[in-house]
Each structure stands twice: as structure tokens, then as C-alpha cells.
Amino acid sequence: MSLSSPFDSVLPHYVLHLADNALVLGHRNSEWTGHGPILEQDIALANIALDLVGQARYLYQYAAKLAGNELTEDSLAYGRDAWDFRNCLLVEQANGDWGKTILRQFLFSAWQLSFYDRLRESRDSELAAIAEKSYKEVIYHLRWSSEWVIRLGDGTEESHNRMEKALDQLWKFTGELFVPAEYERSLGTTGVAVDVEALRTPWEKKVGEVFAEAQLAWPHAAGGVAGADARRDAAGAAKSAWAQTGGKDGRHTEELGYLLAEMQFLQRAYPGCEW
Amino acid sequence: MVESATIWSLLENIPDPEVPVLSVVDLGIIREVREDGRDVEIVLTPTYSGCPAMDVIRMTIRMELLEHGYKNVKLTTVLSPAWTTDWMSERGKEKLTAYGIAPPLPSQQVSRPDLFGRGQAIECPHCHSYHTSLISEFGSTACKALYRCEDCKEPFDYFKCH
Numbered sequence: 399m400s401l402s403s404p405f406d407s408v409l410p411h412y413v414l415h416l417a418d419n420a421l422v423l424g425h426r427n428s429e430w431t432g433h434g435p436i437l438e439q440d441i442a443l444a445n446i447a448l449d450l451v452g453q454a455r456y457l458y459q460y461a462a463k464l465a466g467n468e469l470t471e472d473s474l475a476y477g478r479d480a481w482d483f484r485n486c487l488l489v490e491q492a493n494g495d496w497g498k499t500i501l502r503q504f505l506f507s508a509w510q511l512s513f514y515d516r517l518r519e520s521r522d523s524e525l526a527a528i529a530e531k532s533y534k535e536v537i538y539h540l541r542w543s544s545e546w547v548i549r550l551g552d553g554t555e556e557s558h559n560r561m562e563k564a565l566d567q568l569w570k571f572t573g574e575l576f577v578p579a580e581y582e583r584s585l586g587t588t589g590v591a592v593d594v595e596a597l598r599t600p601w602e603k604k605v606g607e608v609f610a611e612a613q614l615a616w617p618h619a620a621g622g623v624a625g626a627d628a629r630r631d632a633a634g635a636a637k638s639a640w641a642q643t644g645g646k647d648g649r650h651t652e653e654l655g656y657l658l659a660e661m662q663f664l665q666r667a668y669p670g671c672e673w
Numbered sequence: 674m675v676e677s678a679t680i681w682s683l684l685e686n687i688p689d690p691e692v693p694v695l696s697v698v699d700l701g702i703i704r705e706v707r708e709d710g711r712d713v714e715i716v717l718t719p720t721y722s723g724c725p726a727m728d729v730i731r732m733t734i735r736m737e738l739l740e741h742g743y744k745n746v747k748l749t750t751v752l753s754p755a756w757t758t759d760w761m762s763e764r765g766k767e768k769l770t771a772y773g774i775a776p777p778l779p780s781q782q783v784s785r786p787d788l789f790g791r792g793q794a795i796e797c798p799h800c801h802s803y804h805t806s807l808i809s810e811f812g813s814t815a816c817k818a819l820y821r822c823e824d825c826k827e828p829f830d831y832f833k834c835h
Contacts, residue, residue, distance in 0.1 A: 438819065442811035445812075446811070451723050452719075452724065453722045456722060523753075530753050530755045531719070531722055531755045531756075532722060535721060535722060538810060542810060611788075
């Protein structure tokens with residue numbers, strides 16, 4: 399199924415981008431179900447996964463309604479291939495260890511909180527309503543993941559080292575969160591889409607506060623521009639303008655293909671199957 | 674009007690499948706009941722986006738109304754204004770306590786931004802001590818947090834603010 403054919407307007411692309419963000423991260427988190435380090439945290443991550451998949455459902459339902467043809471939330475989630483997915487690269491990254499999963503959630507929740515906060519003011523009433531609902535859920539996700547970043551970053555030598563390694567692996571994918579795709583630019587002028595460039599400052603403030611408590615150094619190399627350390631270090635600031643991008647336009651890391659192969663298996667093998 | 678009151682009373686019998694002591698009316702998720710003598714429209718709002726109980730609730734409402742002769746039932750989901758635990762009925766909160774689940778405090782608690790912060794003390798539904806502590810903000814369902822009582826040593830669910 400080609401993305402460009404069923405939609406003749408820009409809005410469904412934007413809605414799909416938001417839906418794909420939520421579904422892909424929700425699915426990643428769900429991979430931990432039954433494998434968490436302790437029962438309570440296994441349950442916590444499963445709850446967060448459930449919230450994200452729930453948000454994705456509302457967004458896919460809306461995208462399907464906008465398309466106005468035979469598309470459904472299920473065909474959008476299970477029937478598109480990697481190049482049709484519009485999620486950010488950050489959310490598709492493999493789980494790695496618990497620390498990397500936590501850090502990925504934290505970096506994304508910190509963005510998603512500011513994002514939904516602004517989307518609540520969208521001139522598109524359906525998106526505004528979904529944002530109003532989702533915002534309340536993300537407050538819990540951000541608090542939970544912030545506490546874990548601090549617990550591990552400022553924990554033992556082992557946990558600290560693992561968080562630094564995770565940061566090294568994920569940081570290059572954070573810059574994309576603030577680089578608008580074409581559909582975001584064109585919808586931004588009409589007050590429908592959020593100006594993601596404006597989210598950078600509140601995101602860096604939030605992430606910086608938690609990193610400081612977690613004893614994690616602000617990374618110089620990639621993705622962020624204005625961390626306190628980077629400002630002091632002109633070379634770091636110059637390098638930091640670089641960010642890995644492409645996910646929002648369907649150019650993904652190889653991780654997404656593996657995720658979809660598992661997530662979509664049943665509908666690929668038995669199309670339309672219900673149980 | 675009379676009809677609409679009848680439908681409300683039927684809805685009073687429909688339990689939340691995950692917290693069966695609460696009816697969907699107690700839970701505050703029924704926003705409106707409209708009927709014109711032939712068609713019925715029920716407006717619902719979900720608790721959490723991913724709450725799997727919502728699908729079961731919708732089906733149960735349909736079955737219950739069908740059993741009472743309402744064939745044309747439309748269920749409409751609205752997301753805004755977003756559901757809040759403040760919409761739970763006082764009777765519902767009493768039923769929760771009796772069932773062993775601590776009822777939600779007023780929802781300003783939800784936006785507590787501080788990390789590792791102590792929220793307002795939650796009363797143990799078993800021994801009524803306030804000497805309790807949070808185990809996890811995520812419990813057996815999306816709407817509950819897990820606590821333990823430091824006096825009677827029992828773990829308990831808290832229907833968390835939202």
C-alpha cells in the first residue's frame with residue numbers, strides 16, 4: 399500500500415507520523431512484557447506501552463477517517479511497509495538493556511509532554527482532543543522515566559557506565575525531533591501542527607535538569623545545540639548541529655524492519671484475521 | 674425524559690470489567706444519554722487511551738440495552754474534555770474503599786512535577802492507616818497504582834488520580 403495514493407491532503411501524513419511514533423515506541427516497550435527486571439517495573443512498562451498503543455489507535459482511526467476509503471486503523475498499522483512509516487528514528491531503536499530502554503523513553507517523553515501540551519491548542523479539534531487525553535498520560539511516563547534515569551545514572555559504576563553507553567547510542571537520534579518535515583511546515587502555518595523547532599528549548603531544559611541529577615554529562619557531539627556545556631564549548635556547539643534524520647520521511651534505520659516483521663506477522667500471514 | 678432515566682438506570686448495572694464493584698456510571702465515563710423514542714445515543718469517554726476495558730464496556734452496554742428492547746444504539750466516544758477521576762461518584766469512591774481499593778484523591782495531585790516526591794498520604798483501605806508508601810505508580814490496570822501499608826503490612830491498589 400503506497401502512502402501517497404490514498405491521501406490527497408497533507409493532514410493524514412501528519413496524523414500518521416504521530417500515530418507511528420506512538421505505535422512503534424509502544425511496541426518496543428511491549429517487547430519487555432514478561433522480561434522486565436522486576437515484576438513492578440515490567441508492569442509499569444507494559445502500562446506505558448498500553449497508553450502509547452491506545453494513543454496510536456485514536457490517531458490511526460482519525461487518519462483512516464480522513465482518508466475516507468477502505469483504510470482502517472488496522473490496515474494502517476499492519477499493512478504498511480517500513481518506507482511508509484513516518485516515525486522518528488529514536489522510537490524504533492532496539493531496546494538494548496533496561497538502561498537504554500529507559501533513556502529512550504525519557505528522551506521521547508520529555509519531547510512528547512511539550513508536544514502534546516502545544517497540540518492541545520491545535521486548530522484541528524480532533525488532534526486537540528487526542529492531545530488533551532494523551533498529555534495526562536505522558537505526565538506519568540515522564541516522571542517514571544526521569545526517576546529511572548536518575549536512579550541508574552547516579553547509581554552504581556556499572557549502571558552509570560551503561561547509561562553513558564545508551565546515551566552515546568541514542569543521542570544522535572534526538573535532533574530529528576526538532577527538525578520539521580515538509581508536512582509539519584505546511585500545517586504549521588495553519589495552526590494545525592506544532593512548531594517542533596520551538597520545543598527544543600523546553601526539552602533541553604528538562605533533559606538537562608535530569609541529566610545533572612543523574613550525573614550524566616551533556617553530550618557534545620550530536621543532535622542538540624544549546625546544552626550548557628555545548629555553549630561553553632564552541633567546537634562542541636558546531637559539531638552538535640548535525641542530527642540523524644529521515645524517519646519522518648520514511649527513511650529508517652534497519653531496526654524498524656525487524657520490528658515490523660514481528661509486529662505485522664499475523665496480518666501478513668493471515669490478512670484480516672481476527673480472534 | 675422518562676426513557677432516558679430508564680437507560681441511566683440500566684447503565685447503573687453495567688460493571689467496569691476490571692473493577693467490577695464500580696458501574697460505568699460510578700466511574701464517570703458516561704457523559705450523555707440521548708434518545709428520541711427509537712434511537713439511543715450514549716456518549717462515553719475513555720479513562721486511559723489504551724484501557725482494554727473500553728471495548729468490553731461498549732459491547733456490554735449494547736447487549737444490556739438490546740435485552741431491554743433498545744435495538745438502535747449508537748455509542749459515541751468523545752475525548753475532550755478528558756476524563757478525570759474527579760468525575761467518579763462519591764458512592765463509587767465508597768464502594769471502592771469497601772472493595773479494598775483506595776479511592777482517588779482530588780486530581781490536582783496528578784500534575785505533581787517533582788521527582789521522587791511524596792504525594793499526599795493515601796489511606797490504607799484495610800486498616801485506615803495513613804502510614805503507607807508507594808510501590809509503583811503503575812499497577813495491575815492502567816488506572817491503578819500499587820501501595821503498601823506500613824502498619825498492617827498489606828499491599829493495596831490505589832485508584833490513581835488522573
